Amino acid sequence: MRQLLLDITEIGSPSLDNFIPEKNEELLYTLKNLVAGSRQDRFYYLWGETGSGKSHLLQAVADAFSEQQCNSRYIDCSQDELNFNSGISCILADNIEQLDGVAQIRLFNLYNHLRDSGEGIFLASGTRPPAQLNLRQDLTTRLGWGLVYQVHELTDEKKIEVMQDYAIRCGFELPMEICHYLLKHEQRDLSSLIRYVQALDHLSLTRQRPVTLPLLRELL
Numbered sequence: 001m002r003q004l005l006l007d008i009t010e011i012g013s014p015s016l017d018n019f020i021p022e023k024n025e026e027l028l029y030t031l032k033n034l035v036a037g038s039r040q041d042r043f044y045y046l047w048g049e050t051g052s053g054k055s056h057l058l059q060a061v062a063d064a065f066s067e068q069q070c071n072s073r074y075i076d077c078s079q080d081e082l083n084f085n086s087g088i089s090c091i092l093a094d095n096i097e098q099l100d101g102v103a104q105i106r107l108f109n110l111y112n113h114l115r116d117s118g119e120g121i122f123l124a125s126g127t128r129p130p131a132q133l134n135l136r137q138d139l140t141t142r143l144g145w146g147l148v149y150q151v152h153e154l155t156d157e158k159k160i161e162v163m164q165d166y167a168i169r170c171g172f173e174l175p176m177e178i179c180h181y182l183l184k185h186e187q188r189d190l191s192s193l194i195r196y197v198q199a200l201d202h203l204s205l206t207r208q209r210p211v212t213l214p215l216l217r218e219l220l
Contacts (some may be wrong), residue, residue, distance in 0.1 A: 007056060012131070013063060014056040020190070023152035024053070030147065035064040039121070042114070043146025046125040051189035052153035058092040061123060065090045072176075080099040082106050090121040096143075097126045097133055109138045114141075120147070156183055159190060163197050167211075170201050177213050187219070 016035070021028040030040060046054050048180035058074060065072035073120055075082060078098040085108075091110070099107060107124075114120045125170035126133055130144035156161075160179040174197060196219075203219050204211045 014059040016060045041147045045143045045148045048151030052151040093124040104136050111142050128200045196203040
């Protein structure tokens with residue numbers, strides 16, 4: 001397991017290969033089959049707590065389809081306008097619990113269009129199962145028609161293991177108190193945590209100072 005963690009903690013664009021699948025093995029297998037052309041369905045809904053990796057997976061699928069010259073579009077519903085052009089073969093709507101009333105109607109109509117046309121792939125994500133979303137009932141009903149997966153967040157212990165393995169690969173040891181501080185006070189998704197560790201390493205080398213909690217506080 002240690003070698004696996006070392007192999008996938010390089011910082012880069014989200015991909016299905018650098019997503020740690022612990023407790024999400026079936027979901028990752030399904031998405032890899034999807035981008036390989038062996039799909040089980042055309043409609044998918046992923047739900048889980050903030051930081052569980054939903055955005056990572058949706059962006060990874062979007063990038064995988066783009067590399068295949070497929071016209072895909074990733075939308076973060078918390079900040080992007082929900083508009084889609086015709087000809088898009090894969091639509092990925094992230095953070096759909098952020099949709100206002102008008103955008104919910106657009107998504108409802110889009111879902112119906114894709115379903116009736118028999119073409120295109122739709123992936124969405126939210127923080128709750130479809131039936132528990134504070135959205136239009138007709139929309140949440142449709143989100144539950146396809147494949148629904150919970151995205152399980154990594155435990156704090158596993159996040160600490162990954163951070164410390166990444167630090168070792170960079171040539172230094174990451175004190176446990178720094179790991180606990182980051183998990184308590186900063187963004188808890190793994191990509192952000194690894195970036196904090198990388199930035200801390202850079203600051204340590206620049207200042208010629210050891211990696212300590214006071215140095216981390218200066219960084220933050």
